[in-house]
Amino acid sequence: METTELTISADLLASRTKRFLNLLIDLFIVYLFTIGIGALINGLGVVTGNFQVADWIINLSPTENALFGMIVMFFYYFIMEFYLSRTFGKYFTKTLVVKPNGSKPHLKSILIRTLVRFIPIEIVSFLNNNSRGWHDTLSVTYVVNKHEFLAKAKL
Template sequence: METKEFTITDDLLASKGQRFLNLIIDLFIVYMFTVGIGAAINIIGELTGNFKLSEWITSLTIVENVIFGLVVLFFYYTIMELYFSRTFGKYFTKTVVIKHNGSKPKVKSIVIRTLVRMIPIEAFSFLSGNSRGWHDTLSVTYVVNKHEFISKMKL
């Protein structure tokens, strides 16, 4: 019995427009989570009368705020892509993260994807002719159109 291995073809890859929209939506979601966490800490401080944590949050420097945002970003992308193979942005654009053989990425690949996203100039890696960024190539993952991918997998 012959088994044919699945391979990703260019027609399955998400477009640069979809990838950019994913980025915008996901950064907005991360921002909302970050603001929501800060607001929740302030509300808890008000309810309990303990303002130490809320004072700490409001006294963060710009660098500390960026680090806090990066921690939220790390957990957002890692949890969403690990458990669902997609983020809210990918859900909206109907795309999904997969490995080269069509399987769901493992923890190592997702963590690599997420850490590489934190390189400040990583977003510019999409300016080349390729629709894959550094976080795709270094983690050996692909972002594909979900419905086309499922159709091709069935074949």
């Protein structure tokens, strides 16, 4: 029995517009999670009568706030893409992350993908002719249109 591997072709790749929309949605979700965690900590302080942690969160410097947001962002992308191959932004745009053979990315690929997002100039990597950034190329992953991908995978 002959087995053939699925190869990711240019027609399956998500457009730059979808990728940008993914970014905007995901940053908004990370922002909501960050605020939600702060509100939860404050609420726990009210319930327990212990406001030490809540006071610490309220008095974070801008740098500490940015670091806290980056930690939330790391876990958001890592957990969502490792377990689901998608983030909320990708659910909305009907895209998903795959390896070149169409399989689900492994732990190492998702870890690299997530860490590369924190390179300050990574956003300029989308200025090339295709819709792949450094977090795609260095992790050897693709963001594809889900329905087109699944249709091709059935063939």
